[in-house]
Amino acid sequence: MRVTAGVLAVLTFTSAGPELPGLAFQGAVEAAAQAPASSETVTVLEGATIVQGTGAPPIVDGVVVVGGDRITCVGSRTECEAPQGATRVDVAGRFITPGLVDAHVHFSQTGWLDGRPDGMDVPDIYPYAETAAAAEANPDRWHGSYLCSGITAVYDTGGHPWTTALPAASEDRTDRAHVRTSGPLVTFASRPQLNLNDEVYTFLPMSTDEEAAASVDRLVAMGSTAVKVWFLRTPPDRRAALENRLMQIGERARDAGLDLIVHATGLREAKAALRAGAAMLVHSVEDQLVDEEFLELARSAEVVYAPTLRVGANWSRARISAALNRPAAIDDPNRCVDAELIDRTRETARLQPRMPEAFQDDLEGALGVIRRNGRTEAIMAENLRRVRAAGVTVATATDAGNPMTLHGPSIYEEMEAMQEAGIPAAEVVVLSTRNGARAMRRLADFGTLAPGKIADILVLTEDPTRDVRAFRSLSHVMRGGVLRTQEELRQR
Numbered sequence: 001m002r003v004t005a006g007v008l009a010v011l012t013f014t015s016a017g018p019e020l021p022g023l024a025f026q027g028a029v030e031a032a033a034q035a036p037a038s039s040e041t042v043t044v045l046e047g048a049t050i051v052q053g054t055g056a057p058p059i060v061d062g063v064v065v066v067g068g069d070r071i072t073c074v075g076s077r078t079e080c081e082a083p084q085g086a087t088r089v090d091v092a093g094r095f096i097t098p099g100l101v102d103a104h105v106h107f108s109q110t111g112w113l114d115g116r117p118d119g120m121d122v123p124d125i126y127p128y129a130e131t132a133a134a135a136e137a138n139p140d141r142w143h144g145s146y147l148c149s150g151i152t153a154v155y156d157t158g159g160h161p162w163t164t165a166l167p168a169a170s171e172d173r174t175d176r177a178h179v180r181t182s183g184p185l186v187t188f189a190s191r192p193q194l195n196l197n198d199e200v201y202t203f204l205p206m207s208t209d210e211e212a213a214a215s216v217d218r219l220v221a222m223g224s225t226a227v228k229v230w231f232l233r234t235p236p237d238r239r240a241a242l243e244n245r246l247m248q249i250g251e252r253a254r255d256a257g258l259d260l261i262v263h264a265t266g267l268r269e270a271k272a273a274l275r276a277g278a279a280m281l282v283h284s285v286e287d288q289l290v291d292e293e294f295l296e297l298a299r300s301a302e303v304v305y306a307p308t309l310r311v312g313a314n315w316s317r318a319r320i321s322a323a324l325n326r327p328a329a330i331d332d333p334n335r336c337v338d339a340e341l342i343d344r345t346r347e348t349a350r351l352q353p354r355m356p357e358a359f360q361d362d363l364e365g366a367l368g369v370i371r372r373n374g375r376t377e378a379i380m381a382e383n384l385r386r387v388r389a390a391g392v393t394v395a396t397a398t399d400a401g402n403p404m405t406l407h408g409p410s411i412y413e414e415m416e417a418m419q420e421a422g423i424p425a426a427e428v429v430v431l432s433t434r435n436g437a438r439a440m441r442r443l444a445d446f447g448t449l450a451p452g453k454i455a456d457i458l459v460l461t462e463d464p465t466r467d468v469r470a471f472r473s474l475s476h477v478m479r480g481g482v483l484r485t486q487e488e489l490r491q492r
Contacts, residue, residue: 042067043481044082045457047092050074051465053433053448055426058465064096066455069174069481074449089483095463095470097429098449099152099456099479101436102398102411103306104282107142107166108135108159108202109401111337112344113318113351116403117193120319122354128193132200136162141338142401143176145408148336148489150474152456153178153447155397155440157228157261157282158185160200164223174480178456180440182261183224186215186249188242189232203230212245216252225441226259227252228282231273233266243272250276259441271297280304280439282397284380286312295390304439306397307384309417311405313373318403322351328404333472335490336408345404381421388423395439396432415468426465455481 043066050062052074063080065073073080082088109115114126115135135141146154154177156163164183170176186204194202204215206229216227229249234242250260254277261280262273266287273281274297284307285294298305321328327346330337388394396418398410411432418428437447446454457478462470475486 041481042072042083042086043483044080044086044088045091045096045459046077046082046088047090048094048096048459049463050449051095051097051426051429052450053098053430055430055434058095061092062096064449064457066457066478066481069455070451071449071453071455071457072451074451091459093461094475095460096449097458097460097464098433098447099458099477100150100411100432100471101153101155101396101440101447102146102151102400103155103280103304103395103436103439104157104308104397104399105142105154105407106159106399106401107139107156107163108132110135110344111341111401111404111406113322113403114344115401118191119315119403120322120351120354121193122351125350125354129196129200132160132196136160136200139166140176141341142407143170144489145336145338145406146177147175147477147479147484148334148486149408149411150458150471150477151177151408151411152477152479153180153437153440153442154400155179155436156181157226157280158182158202158230158263160184160202161222162200167225172480174482177479178440178442178446178454180225180442182226182228182259183219183222185228185230185263186212186219187230187232188234188238188245189230206242206245206249209245209248212249213252216249216256216258220256220258224258226261226279228261229263229273231262231264231269233287234269234272239268243275246272246276250278253277267291267294270294274298274301274303277301278303280306280395282306282399283308283311285383286376286380289379290383290386295386295392298387298392299390302393304393304395304435305384305387306395306439307380307387307418308397308399308414309377309380309384309421310410310413311399311402312376314404314410315402316373318345319355321345321404322348323355325349325352330406331413332406332409333412334409334474334486337406341406377417381417384418384421384423393435393438394418394423394431395435396428397436397439412469412472415471419468425468425470428468429464432468455479 045064050059113120114131117128163181166179170179206212253260259279262278264270264273265283270285325348398414400407434447437443446456459476461473464470
């Protein structure tokens with residue numbers, strides 16, 4: 001349903017308070033359900049400071065004109081006049097940005113240990129077949145969390161075959177984020193717990209040249225837009241063969257018009273990925289500091305580097321919470337996370353007896369995990385600084401769906417970790433909008449605020465160019481020209 005001009009007429013800020021009138025908005029939306037949608041509706045957001053997502057200086061007291069689902073003008077009041085008959089929305093004192101883009105998510109994972117039985121296999125407590133079926137049946141759980149958190153586009157870089165249908169199913173729905181998908185992962189690793197049957201599986205093999213070729217062909221047939229390789233630390237006796245096979249996969253992917261995406265956390269493996277033509281590295285190099293060879297390869301490949309700083313610590317946080325029977329705190333400032341998932345993360349008493357003995361009631365062991373995470377995070381932060389200084393494109397990515405890396409609000413933690421690593425807030429905004437759209441090959445459509453682009457727009461009460469924590473002050477989300485209050489998007 002599109003919000004009509006008559007509906008948006010009630011969306012005017014007043015001196016009575018900082019929020020748009022939620023009750024009036026809700027009532028207007030309900031009334032609009034009976035009104036015909038109009039592609040000619042023109043909405044003007046005026047008076048806000050506009051952060052375009054390009055790195056250019058913000059436009060103070062700016063105007064954004066939206067016609068139907070597209071932006072038609074962005075600029076000052078003299079540059080963008082409100083057309084006669086347009087619905088004018090006063091957003092004075094607010095900040096407008098493009099919608100956020102998460103360049104690394106997994107729809108087939110829940111955000112808790114039930115979605116990763118290879119990390120903790122408890123089929124009697126969380127039957128994985130049931131978890132997988134529930135994810136496929138209701139992807140709107142995650143779409144709701146994304147839009148509520150200000151994320152209007154996501155890249156699913158590894159999941160069950162059904163995820164390849166998400167882009168077409170989501171593109172024209174204003175209650176869903178844009179989606180790009182890579183389908184099942186290609187890997188030499190074995191995780192049988194994640195493969196249920198020939199219709200529901202996570203991995204495709206690359207143990208031989210023939211298997212690798214067949215896996216790429218299978219991804220092409222199912223409509224994947226990329227080939228994602230889960231390239232873990234290679235065994236010394238197989239390194240040469242596996243690295244050569246990765247090269248072959250890259251060539252076959254390019255011949256098919258698919259990007260190569262690689263999960264590689266070791267420096268050697270990441271270099272192999274770059275030599276194979278990787279378009280995106282979806283994790284930081286974390287075993288050692290990157291060298292000039294890596295940086296030159298990254299520049300030459302024009303790769304997108306997605307640091308994914310927080311997912312490892314979140315994994316440990318999930319396991320420690322289960323081991324010590326102490327539910328982990330959930331950082332969800334706008335109450336966007338699915339309530340059923342929150343309840344499940346609190347079921348630590350059921351899991352605690354099943355944890356390895358080394359974890360059970362072992363606070364010292366838990367602290368050891370935290371210390372190791374700290375050392376790894378320090379390496380990742382320094383590598384991020386080196387990659388950025390070398391001019392390599394960096395995009396914000398969470399790996400959402402992994403334990404305690406929750407769909408939606410995890411992007412706040414990731415952006416804040418990037419800021420803490422030394423990237424200025426204004427630049428983090430670019431990494432989280434424009435660069436994410438570039439990673440998705442959708443920069444022509446969204447990622448910045450410019451005429452002709454899809455009207456995916458956020459309204460904030462605080463300035464994100466000073467501190468990216470401002471995204472926690474999200475008050476409204478426009479997706480495809482439809483404006484909704486944060487309260488409307490909140491999951492109950």
